[in-house]
């Protein structure tokens with residue numbers, strides 16, 4: 801395993817902001833926990849999040865968001881609140897960063913689905929992962945009954961890898977899970993890349 805330099809040393813300040821056409825992505829803070837709790841109190845959101853608790857627990861969520869600034873500084877996870885018109889509508893993150901690889905995840909409040917926000921936010925964070933963090937590959941995945949997430953990943957250029965049964969904590973049962981991968985090289989050479 802290669803250890804990564806702490807994020808601050810590699811210039812990834814926790815004050816970084818990513819702007820897209822319609823969204824502002826900023827590092828999550830402990831103060832975001834109640835809003836995240838509200839979003840994950842929707843079963844239609846949380847049943848798709850394999851590692852989440854349902855119903856969510858506010859203390860647990862507060863503890864998790866309390867870890868985010870430390871994770872950022874250590875370079876082990878970079879989590880962004882997705883803001884639309886000054887309101888947090890979800891989270892997009894890179895976590896399980898180990899060596900040159902990490903995992904992409906995202907979740908949005910239900911009223912914001914179907915407007916292209918997940919793709920727009922994830923595209924900015926994938927670019928951040930490869931260009932600013934310097935990762936060489938990303939993993940992601942979704943429940944087999946979550947075609948919207950599959951669409952987002954395919955549009956980003958992720959390639960399907962394995963389909964296997966995995967435990968879903970939120971559902972309390974095994975689900976069929978599809979995993980995906982994307983390399984920095986494929987991202988740089990994607991047809992619509994702005995070089």
Ligand SMILES: CC(C)(COP(=O)(O)OP(=O)(O)OC[C@H]1O[C@@H](n2cnc3c(N)ncnc32)[C@H](O)[C@@H]1OP(=O)(O)O)[C@@H](O)C(=O)NCCC(=O)NCCS
Pocket residue numbers: 844845846848849906907908909912913914915916917918919920941942943946947948949951952
């Ligand atoms: C998955 C999720 C992030 C998608 O967010 P979103 O902002 O609606 O996604 P986008 O609008 O960027 O793209 C969704 C795409 O899926 C398509 N889609 C939506 N529902 C679909 C369905 N049932 N079957 C097939 N495609 C579907 C949309 O048409 C769109 O494709 P298009 O851009 O070609 O039109 C959102 O539904 C969500 O937060 N779900 C709960 C949490 C979750 O699933 N997180 C991901 C865990 S892997």
